[in-house]
Amino acid sequence: MGSGKSTVGALLAERLGVPYRDSDADIVAAQGREIADLFVDEGEPYFRALEREAVAAAVAAHTGVLALGGGAVLDEGTRGLLAGLPVVYLSMDVEEAVRRVGLGAARPLLAVNPRRQWRELMDARRPLYTEVARVVVATDDRTPEEVAQAVLDALELKDV
Numbered sequence: 388m389g390s391g392k393s394t395v396g397a398l399l400a401e402r403l404g405v406p407y408r409d410s411d412a413d414i415v416a417a418q419g420r421e422i423a424d425l426f427v428d429e430g431e432p433y434f435r436a437l438e439r440e441a442v443a444a445a446v447a448a449h450t451g452v453l454a455l456g457g458g459a460v461l462d463e464g465t466r467g468l469l470a471g472l473p474v475v476y477l478s479m480d481v482e483e484a485v486r487r488v489g490l491g492a493a494r495p496l497l498a499v500n501p502r503r504q505w506r507e508l509m510d511a512r513r514p515l516y517t518e519v520a521r522v523v524v525a526t527d528d529r530t531p532e533e534v535a536q537a538v539l540d541a542l543e544l545k546d547v
């Protein structure tokens with residue numbers, strides 16, 4: 388959360404001249420409800436199933452850049468959908484995470500004690516990010532434009 392997947396994903400799509408999608412935005416559009424409301428009212432397993440469906444739909448129909456939610460890798464089915472694709476893990480340290488996401492209610496998983504919650508989440512997720520990712524790109528002390536360039540370099544892609 389807050390590593391810049393949505394921001395950098397959109398920039399990257401622009402640089403590559405391809406469409407951009409975001410699984411969170413696709414879920415909100417399909418459900419007509421905000422992510423935080425789905426999480427709180429329906430629970431995380433329900434949200435992860437919606438997310439798996441959104442990723443499956445995008446993987447089947449979308450040619451371009453797809454930004455995922457930070458917890459998408461927790462679902463085994465979603466990880467399976469990502470197998471063999473050029474997945475990018477955008478990393479950052481905890482202080483950068485708190486600066487970027489802060490106490491925003493839009494990200495319910497970091498709402499109470501962001502530093503501790505972020506560390507716990509990352510201990511559980513880091514192995515999964517590493518498992519699905521083709522490349523890892525550090526985002527600390529880089530602008531979104533610099534991160535997008537680093538992704539192009541890491542994947543050996545040329546812009547338009």
Ligand SMILES: Nc1ncnc2c1ncn2[C@@H]1O[C@H](COP(=O)(O)OP(=O)(O)O)[C@@H](O)[C@H]1O
Nearest residue numbers: 388389390391392393394395487526529530531
């Ligand atoms: N490289 C960056 N440097 C500084 N701020 C950034 C960077 N990338 C994203 N941000 C900011 O951090 C916040 C979270 O970005 P976002 O793209 O929504 O992350 P994600 O989709 O990974 O949760 C936004 O306010 C965004 O403007």
Ligand SMILES: O=C(O)C1=C[C@@H](OP(=O)(O)O)[C@@H](O)[C@H](O)C1
Nearest residue numbers: 388389411422456457458494495
């Ligand atoms: O890390 C997570 O579990 C989540 C990350 C969010 O997306 P971003 O990573 O784009 O903030 C969003 O999918 C939801 O709040 C859950």
Ligand SMILES: [Mg+2]
Nearest residue numbers: 392393455456
């Ligand atoms: Mg996002």
